[in-house]
Amino acid sequence: MRMRNKNRKSTTFRCNAGSRYSFSTIIWSVVGCLVLLHIYALVRHKGGTSGDIQSHYSWHPQFRELEEVEDENFQIPPPRGKRSPRAAKRRPRRSTTIIDEFLDESSQIRHFFFPGQKTAIDPLREGGNNSFYYFPGRIWLDTDGNPIQAHGGGILYDERSRMYYWYGEYKDGPTYHAHKKGPARVDIIGVGCYSSKDLWTWKNEGIVLAAEGTNITHDLHISNVLERPKVIYNEKTGKYVMWMHIDDANYTKASVGVAVSDSPVGPFDYLYSKRPHGFDSRDMTVFKDDDGVAYLVYSSEENSELHIGPLNEEYLDVTDVMSRILVGLHREAPALFKHQGTYYMVTSGCTGWAPNEALAHAAGSILGPWETMGNPCIGGNKIFQHTTFFAQSTFVLPLHGYPGFFIFMADRWNRADLRDSRYVWLPLTVAGAADRPLDYNFGFPLWSRVSIFWHRRWRIPSGWTGMK
Numbered sequence: 001m002r003m004r005n006k007n008r009k010s011t012t013f014r015c016n017a018g019s020r021y022s023f024s025t026i027i028w029s030v031v032g033c034l035v036l037l038h039i040y041a042l043v044r045h046k047g048g049t050s051g052d053i054q055s056h057y058s059w060h061p062q063f064r065e066l067e068e069v070e071d072e073n074f075q076i077p078p079p080r081g082k083r084s085p086r087a088a089k090r091r092p093r094r095s096t097t098i099i100d101e102f103l104d105e106s107s108q109i110r111h112f113f114f115p116g117q118k119t120a121i122d123p124l125r126e127g128g129n130n131s132f133y134y135f136p137g138r139i140w141l142d143t144d145g146n147p148i149q150a151h152g153g154g155i156l157y158d159e160r161s162r163m164y165y166w167y168g169e170y171k172d173g174p175t176y177h178a179h180k181k182g183p184a185r186v187d188i189i190g191v192g193c194y195s196s197k198d199l200w201t202w203k204n205e206g207i208v209l210a211a212e213g214t215n216i217t218h219d220l221h222i223s224n225v226l227e228r229p230k231v232i233y234n235e236k237t238g239k240y241v242m243w244m245h246i247d248d249a250n251y252t253k254a255s256v257g258v259a260v261s262d263s264p265v266g267p268f269d270y271l272y273s274k275r276p277h278g279f280d281s282r283d284m285t286v287f288k289d290d291d292g293v294a295y296l297v298y299s300s301e302e303n304s305e306l307h308i309g310p311l312n313e314e315y316l317d318v319t320d321v322m323s324r325i326l327v328g329l330h331r332e333a334p335a336l337f338k339h340q341g342t343y344y345m346v347t348s349g350c351t352g353w354a355p356n357e358a359l360a361h362a363a364g365s366i367l368g369p370w371e372t373m374g375n376p377c378i379g380g381n382k383i384f385q386h387t388t389f390f391a392q393s394t395f396v397l398p399l400h401g402y403p404g405f406f407i408f409m410a411d412r413w414n415r416a417d418l419r420d421s422r423y424v425w426l427p428l429t430v431a432g433a434a435d436r437p438l439d440y441n442f443g444f445p446l447w448s449r450v451s452i453f454w455h456r457r458w459r460i461p462s463g464w465t466g467m468k
């Protein structure tokens with residue numbers, strides 16, 4: 001598995017190639033030997049020379065398919081006389097890059113990133129062969145036949161109803177710029193909620209936290225920003241608690257908001273917003289650990305670092321405990337998950353609506369230290385890997401019954417028409433040795449590689465019990 005990916009291999013040994021002179025050569029040779037020895041030991045330790053993933057999933061052949069590398073080929077179209085006025089203004093004279101094409105709403109290859117209505121996934125009409133298949137980037141319809149509106153979202157598995165609930169930004173309104181230099185935005189409409197038993201057929205449960213239409217001082221006034229809502233269930237209080245990023249149109253409020261409900265399908269009562277621990281807070285997520293303690297993770301200090309800290313028992317506020325992590329790395333869009341006692345996180349860089357490279361991080365203790373393992377994306381092609389498949393992380397969902405197998409959820413933002421942003425769901429596995437065990441020290445952490453595999457079309461293996 002590791003050997004299949006040329007790009008990643010070169011990342012691992014990049015340092016070797018760069019140091020040609022004697023002292024550093026010796027140092028790096030020693031380090032290289034240690035790494036190889038360690039990886040060898042790790043592979044042996046984790047069971048078998050065929051590698052961890054294979055042994056881990058050998059009981060389920062369909063997982064192998066999900067780890068096969070699928071390539072994508074496309075060409076940047078030749079320069080044209082006419083580009084959209086906005087695109088032309090942005091980049092007056094420069095050869096076009098694929099990211100320019102992605103951001104250019106009149107690009108000739110726009111259908112490649114944002115396929116049209118004709119290829120929409122319609123679970124109610126999708127007969128036979130495409131049943132339960134995800135098609136990352138295509139329009140995805142709910143059971144009413146409307147495109148799902150749950151951007152920047154997350155999923156709650158509700159033990160009581162045995163249902164999955166997908167919460168996200170309901171953005172079905174016009175995209176505009178509040179002022180000349182303002183970012184593309186849609187007025188707050190609210191938080192959309194969809195329910196499903198199979199993670200493929202989604203019923204619209206309506207807007208469970210709605211915008212405020214008239215009171216201009218209210219956090220949820222339509223002119224403000226509500227992003228990345230996430231819901232967790234509190235066993236002690238029996239309440240569903242929603243955390244979200246609350247901001248003004250210029251992103252200067254930089255706060256988190258909290259809302260609660262007795263039911264997963266709302267309505268949620270909005271409680272308040274604050275700057276957690278006194279710090280600015282933009283992209284965020286919440287994570288509920290096995291022991292019932294929940295954590296808030298947020299980008300802070302102008303997105304230069306992340307902060308993480310436990311919530312109080314009711315999940316309604318943060319506590320005094322907070323840890324600064326990934327300091328100076330400028331990461332956002334955190335998605336946190338856990339496997340075999342180790343915490344993992346996928347983050348994106350900070351480039352607004354434009355896609356960038358994802359990184360995976362790991363920690364033995366949730367408050368850190370966190371170490372960066374490298375880019376988890378595999379397949380597609382180099383550009384796909386360097387743009388997180390033209391998408392940005394939002395959530396990682398564990399699949400009950402398949403330890404080590406997760407669904408990576410990301411948003412392919414359509415900056416020109418944010419309501420038409422697409423969902424990129426892909427299989428994510430935690431297995432095999434990490435690429436870069438030496439980033440911060442000479443210790444050899446035992447955590448595993450996080451891999452996200454590109455697929456044009458894929459499904460959860462059919463034996464999955466959650467389907468029933």
Ligand SMILES: *[C@@H]1O[C@H](CO)[C@@H](O)[C@H](O)[C@H]1NC(C)=O
Nearest residue numbers: 125126127128129130131133
């Ligand atoms: C489903 O796949 C089979 C085998 O590949 C093919 O013969 C059949 O025409 C397909 N059916 C549909 C509805 O696409």
Ligand SMILES: *[C@@H]1O[C@H](CO)[C@@H](O)[C@H](O)[C@H]1NC(C)=O
Nearest residue numbers: 212214215216217218219220
């Ligand atoms: C408007 O919202 C603010 C902040 O939530 C609140 O304090 C105030 O009472 C609201 N005003 C009205 C008229 O509802």
Ligand SMILES: *[C@@H]1O[C@H](CO)[C@@H](O)[C@H](O)[C@H]1NC(C)=O
Nearest residue numbers: 178179181182248249250252
């Ligand atoms: C946002 O910034 C613009 C330009 O600096 C300013 O005109 C506008 O009043 C600001 N809006 C808010 C809500 O702060």
